[in-house]
Amino acid sequence: MRILIIEDEHKIARALKKALEQENYAVDVSFDGDDGYAMATTEPYDLAIIDRMLPGEYDGIGIIKAMRKAKIHTPVIMLTAKGTIADRTTGLDAGADDYLVKPFALEELLARIRALLRRPIEVQQVILTAGDLSLNTVTFEVKRADKPITLTSKEFALLEFLLRNQGRPSNKDTIISHVWDYNADVLPNTVEVYMKYLRQKIDDPFDGPHLLQTARGFGYKIESN
Amino acid sequence: MRILIIEDEHKIARALKKALEQENYAVDVSFDGDDGYAMATTEPYDLAIIDRMLPGEYDGIGIIKAMRKAKIHTPVIMLTAKGTIADRTTGLDAGADDYLVKPFALEELLARIRALLRRPIEVQQVILTAGDLSLNTVTFEVKRADKPITLTSKEFALLEFLLRNQGRPSNKDTIISHVWDYNADVLPNTVEVYMKYLRQKIDDPFDGPHLLQTARGFGYKIESN
DNA sequence: TACCTAGCTTAGGAATCGCTTAAGTAGTTG
DNA sequence: CAACTACTTAAGCGATTCCTAAGCTAGGTA
Incomplete structure (x- = not known):
């Protein structure tokens, strides 16, 4: 299972990559929106974790919208520091499948990843x-x-x-x-x-x-x- | 789009039903686990909203597990009063697609429903x-x-x-x-x-x-x- | 009937695909 | 630092697949 992380905070990005690799996922990281957009639309990922606020022309919402427009239905978990309801719902409506408010527990992210990966291909069994x-x-x-x-x-x-x-x-x-x-x-x-x-x-x-x-x-x- | 609500707090259940009907969904309500389980496994729903704590033999987790075992892949949003991470993750791991901690904003529930219903199982000629x-x-x-x-x-x-x-x-x-x-x-x-x-x-x-x-x-x- | 053309058939060389062995590299362990 | 492990590449082979060439058959037409 291949996962893309788009996150400009290097520290978080690296920690995530390491954690996910320990779970045996193949992980790619991008640190800005433009680069991330390019990767998300050209490489086949099974899931993407995207920060909402990103440097570059594309922010998190923009990337998701562009992906959906390009008919890429990879499930997306959006990371966000903002916790207001308005912010959350625009993320989900843009095409995100789930979101997490930072700071979050790694445990929870992993469970949500499992939940999303479980859906497309039958029921994901252990x-x-x-x-x-x-x-x-x-x-x-x-x-x-x-x-x-x-x-x-x-x-x-x-x-x-x-x-x-x-x-x-x-x-x-x-x-x-x-x-x-x-x-x-x-x-x-x-x-x-x-x-x-x-x-x-x-x-x-x-x-x-x-x-x-x-x-x-x-x-x-x-x-x- | 047909939605099933399994929730024992009548007040919440009725409010939800009303709100969802205003969004043009067809809504059925069940107030306890056993009845809810029967409905979830016999009627074709596009989505289910299930409370975690329920009277009767089946609680929320039990219903989801039973559904998945019966190969029913209807997306499920779990409602829970408990906010600890452990509780959340068992819900997701049991096969829920999403969860919401009570009390929640109706806006947010609606956005999550839209997010889950958006991904139609691609019906292309195989x-x-x-x-x-x-x-x-x-x-x-x-x-x-x-x-x-x-x-x-x-x-x-x-x-x-x-x-x-x-x-x-x-x-x-x-x-x-x-x-x-x-x-x-x-x-x-x-x-x-x-x-x-x-x-x-x-x-x-x-x-x-x-x-x-x-x-x-x-x-x-x-x-x- | 004779002729023309579209489609059929066969065989063989060229290209590709998958299998296998061997060897090189990087990282880890004793 | 030697030995080991995991990973990857290189190169040769055998078999299959792809495509063409060339002759053949059959349907349509004058």
Whole structure:
């Protein structure tokens, strides 16, 4: 899951990035409105956290409006120092899906992120499964046929993405843009290499059907049956 | 837009109902958890506003959990008197999409309702069919008479185009400009070749009528009957 | 019937795709 | 500072896919 932060207070931005990365999200940060606008409209994010007051031509509201106009429906959490009702409602009406008044508890932001990410793709479960394979997004445990499997964090992120898109093939570019963050531009080949790693861990040692499948020309998918 | 309110404080419930009806929503009210649960799971609502503390076997959290378990994804706004973070997050994690702490401003509730109702589940044609042929644009699966068919990506793109223009013939130039990208200039003959490939996969092996038809001088079409 | 043209068919070379191995880099740990 | 781990790239291979060329068939017309 890939998240964009647009926040001009570097301290807050960096703290957020760190916290979210610990939750295994791929995080990009932008420190001003113009740059943030460009990123929000060109890169595919699963969620954006945007400060209301920003330097540059675009403030938070402007970015959201521009995004919605461009038919980008990425859920947005707006951060705001102002607490008056009028301010809140203009944020929501502009197209934000939620807002938080600063200062806020990190706990709460994380819960709201989970709430928003839960919506578009089915009900977001803590434990994702496919056949006898299971992945726990909270404890980061992965098992197949009740045997624990050790994955690196990239492998884990990749497997989580595939499980969340179960049954539908994702091509390499899509996978890269959701599993890796902005400054990391990796070659499609990297995905292929990771697929091999994953297969060596979740498929090859087991008797059952191979869960990780290649749909030539369309991408990779995990099939439950 | 139809909204369900589950709230045991009659005064608040009635005030809400009145306010929402003025906004032109159709509103149902339930005053206790058990009754509310029954309504939430049997009637189709576009949104539910549920109090956290309720008399009866089901409290607010219980209702939401039961709804989600029953695969009802109606957006839910939770009302709560408790303002501690722990309480808030359990609500969101249980499957609520938003919450409001009482007392709240009506303005704000209305803005949040608008925010939640705004994101319509995109109803775009995912599965295209013609006769007993079906093509799933998300999973890239193609079937005829329930038998799976494997297509290459070009074949798939071509078939998808024909299905989207069902019944009306498309000539080779039109097909080329829609199925191939702009810089690729291919000969009309290439289309003919691909038509053969498609026929070999979707028509020849099957008993039924040939779906892929040539309209000499006008192009190719897929006919459903 | 002869002719013309649109579409059909086949085969093969070119390009691309995915798999695999090996090796390099950066960061961490003992 | 050596050893290890996680991540990424490079390069070669085999298989599939894409596209073209060339000859063929069939429908329409004079």
